[in-house]
Amino acid sequence: MTVQVLHPGLLTTIQDLGRFGSQQYGVIASGAMDPYSLRIANLLVGNEQGEGALEVTLMGTSLAFQQDRLIAITGGDLRATIDGERAPMWRPIVVREGSVLTFDYAVHGCRAYVAFAGGIDIPKVMGSKSTYMRAGIGGFNGRALQKGDIFHCGEMGARSQSLVCELKDPLSWSVNYHTLLNVEQTQTIRVLKGTEFDRFEKKSQQALFTESYTLTTNSDRMGSRLEGAALSLREEFELLSEGVTYGTIQVPPNGQPIILMADRQTTGGYPKIGQVMTADLPSLAQLRPGGAIQFKEVSLEEAEKAFIRNERIIQEIKMAIQLVTS
Amino acid sequence: MFLVAVVGMKMHHTQVTIKPLGDSALMVQLGDGIDPLIHKQVKALSTLLHEHPFEGFVESVPAYNNVTVHYNPYIVYLSQFGAEGITPFQKVSAFINELVQRMGETQSIEDRIITIPVYYGGEFGPDLDYVAAYHDLSTDEVIRIHTENEYLVYMLGFAPGFPFMGGMNESIATPRRETPRLSIAPGSVGIAGKQTGVYPLETPGGWQIIGRTPKKLFLPHLSPPTLLQSGDNIKFVPISLEEYRTIEEEME
Structure with missing residues (x-):
């Protein structure tokens, strides 16, 4: 399962919960700016909480899905759409083969997180998938996503599979994040x-x-x-x-x-x-x-x-x- | 009063205090100032912590005279260690206080001596002439003074593998450049005031660059990921351009 970057937006990076254990060597922790949203996005697609996901900043990111995939969008509301239709947040959704997920601009909050069932298939560096841009390591080739980049998702686990089945019935729930997160200005x-x-x-x-x-x-x-x-x-x-x-x-x-x-x-x-x-x-x-x-x-x-x-x-x-x- | 728990004990005439750095980290203060003897204790406590981590321990970061301990207060809260009914900070503080009492028991840690070959001057050390002129010395004298002492790495920070070192002969202490360079090559050896250091990554900076090492200081795919570690002793050794090229090839 692959995703192609049509527009990288302002700043889109792969992040997890951070690179810990190496700060004594001067290696920064990195990781999601809003770890609660990243963790919930992962839980919503059946991943481990600390799996790598995309952190989309403020606006402009556009991704083409080359196969069907279960995903979840959490964090700030960046007016995400799938083929022009508003994409629901804070719940699992299936994006169909050939569909395009676009983030317009932030109306609430600043950073959205996109988790993919099965995670993002990139190697961990020093125990983490987080992007360390200044050192050029981790994430996608150590840098923010660029136009034309293609990344792969991992195999979906049993929990992700059953979430896909659950979605065959109209889904009536989403996570209430308001007790955890304030996205006001x-x-x-x-x-x-x-x-x-x-x-x-x-x-x-x-x-x-x-x-x-x-x-x-x-x-x-x-x-x-x-x-x-x-x-x-x-x-x-x-x-x-x-x-x-x-x-x-x-x-x-x-x-x-x-x-x-x-x-x-x-x-x-x-x-x-x-x-x-x-x-x-x-x-x-x-x-x-x-x-x-x-x-x-x-x-x-x-x-x-x-x-x-x-x-x-x-x-x-x-x-x-x-x-x-x- | 922000010192929620001050753990007081006499140890080599230093007062050990533990203070919170927010809700997920604390600082163990082992003395004041820059002193190799205090740093031995920093190293001893860091080693003990890694040999005997508590449940919820994330990592520790040594500095000149203190150790920052990062932890997850929820895991500490759930864990069985420590007295009942005390807060995560109090639990971790009590644990570290016990470790501090045992610091004397640790066998003295073997100090490593790391040699850093440096090509001084030329295009790799564009400020060597300036440093020499500033002190009315010849460039050879600057090189001799810079390579004469052993330097102690107190901590790594600023960039991955960047050593904060002590021990430079003050007769070559030189102020930073008035206009910082936009880019300094990795491996550059510089002087800023009384400090000397080596740049692991390409960065902008205002240090007086006197030479360059072909050694790599940041090795992200190795464990540990840096050539230098807190507590290491460093010796700079002057090399020729030929030797520089040979080592550079070996590094690839």
């Missing part, structure tokens, strides 16, 4: 105090949680660059490079915060004023440039609870899908 993002929070001026500490910040067009898979009240240190100090993670909020000398995203470097040397809690990262990844962020302080315990709660929701979704096909 104004978002409240919950943040823990960072390791250098106390090094910032009182005024800046307050501004972080009271002022609104705007996501700038300079944002990408490496970092969400924000614009708003400048944040300043009480006094200059030397910080050695050290580990950072997804959601770390760094403040460079110009005072405008940068939230480190999926393609962040493994280490950083700017002071860390805050840390976005993991459960809110998928929503943050769905914000388009121009969107507004209001940070809200959260305790570590609350952040852990939200993490666990969302894992349970995904577990329930997984069981519900299994129930349908059993």
Whole structure:
């Protein structure tokens, strides 16, 4: 089963849940910007949650299917159509041989995920199918998809087969993602105090949680660059490079915060004023440039609870899908 | 107070503290500043963690004086280790605190010495003349000083396989270029302030480039994927252009 890229769009890459275990070597984690959507897309077609899928950014991607295939589209609403008809999201669908799947432009959220039953047949590099563009490894030849690329899907497993059978009856369900993901352009993002929070001026500490910040067009898979009240240190100090993670909020000398995203470097040397809690990262990844962020302080315990709660929701979704096909 | 749990203990006169880096990672601080002795502890803890990972452990990243430990709080929450009724962060902190107590037991880890052959100057080291002139030295003297010391790799970061090294003789410390180059070839050896480093990938950069190694620093299809690792000692060795070409062919 093969898929041909008619139009690559702005940025379409193959991603899974990331390349872990090699950050000690300076190899970035990569992976889906919105891992919840990627995991659910995979579950909806009978794959393992961490299988490779397409991450489609903002607009313009068009794919031709050379055989029938069970797929699922999740994440942001990029007005996906199949041969001109609106394609339903958050549920399994069968795309017929010769059909064309097109993403128009984002109306809600920023990134859509397309999972293919059987997964995408590319080799793992350092344990992952995620694309590491700067090093030119992983994904499709280490780069974003281009016009004319052809990729192959893997063999469909038993669970995918039974999902195809299920689709012979009109499907009356889709996954309710609203408890996991916010795709609006104004978002409240919950943040823990960072390791250098106390090094910032009182005024800046307050501004972080009271002022609104705007996501700038300079944002990408490496970092969400924000614009708003400048944040300043009480006094200059030397910080050695050290580990950072997804959601770390760094403040460079110009005072405008940068939230480190999926393609962040493994280490950083700017002071860390805050840390976005993991459960809110998928929503943050769905914000388009121009969107507004209001940070809200959260305790570590609350952040852990939200993490666990969302894992349970995904577990329930997984069981519900299994129930349908059993 | 953001130090939810401060695990205090005296060890070689250093206070060990554990602080959260969000809900899925924490930092084990083993001292301050750049010090080879503190880094030995960084290396010892990293080794212990890899030999005795806890359930939910994802990976650890060593730095100059601390280790960042990434974990999955849901798996930690579900796992049986640790006391009942405590949070994932508290569970992992307690586990690491126990490891820290055992750090003294680890046999001293064999330090590797890695030789990096470098062709200095010419088109591979366009800033060698500048560095020499800046310090009123001959280019041969710069090469002698750069190859004289052993360098300790404290950590890898910035790019895959890029070493943050200590130990350069300050008599060749040189400020960065005023205008960064748009592209620096992989293998380029440079100086920026008191630091020296080797570029694994083609990148833009402002370092003073004094030479190039034919060795590959990033080897994505090998395990580990990098020539250098945290804790390695490095020795630069000057080579001729002929030797450079020979090694380059061997690398292919």
